[in-house]
Amino acid sequence: MMGISLGKLIFTVVVVVGVWTLFKAIARRNGKTRVNPAQRAAxxxxxxxxxxxxxxxxxxxxxxxxxxxxxxxxxxxxTAEGSTCQCGWKAPG
Ligand SMILES: [Zn+2]
Structure with missing residues (x-):
């Protein structure tokens, strides 16, 4: 039998969604203790x-x-220190 049954397809989808949900939950739990990228950038x-x-x-x-x-x-x-004034007076500095 080479055909894909509806049961196998549903089982595969359930496994993929289950693993995805599990990883999301783990990531969310780690995210609370760790600094997220936006906070790190700020x-x-x-x-x-x-x-x-x-x-x-x-x-x-x-x-x-x-x-x-x-x-x-x-x-x-x-006038700036060290430069000469308009009247000819030399500023000290
Ligand atoms: Zn002057």
């Missing part, structure tokens, strides 16, 4: 942002992109 993104902000803070403290301005005593204009 945590990684938070760490990246925190690290980037930390780097920028360190650079600013060591004198990176920000420059100090000095007020010219003769004309009152603010």
């Amino acid at each position: 945590r990684m993104a938070e760490d990246t942002v925190r690290n980037r902000m930390g780097d920028r803070g360190d650079k600013g403290r060591s004198g990176g992109d920000a420059m100090d301005l000095v007020r010219c005593p003769s004309c009152g204009a603010f």
Whole structure:
């Protein structure tokens, strides 16, 4: 007999669905204790942002992109340290 009976077909479907349900149940139970991928991604993104902000803070403290301005005593204009004012006064620094 080479034919597939309805009984065998139903048995196969029941076994496949049963195994699938079992694996889903196991995965759900593990998912509660473990961190799911979405939470892991959110945590990684938070760490990246925190690290980037930390780097920028360190650079600013060591004198990176920000420059100090000095007020010219003769004309009152603010010029960057070490540069010359419009009136010719050389700012210290
Ligand atoms: Zn000046």
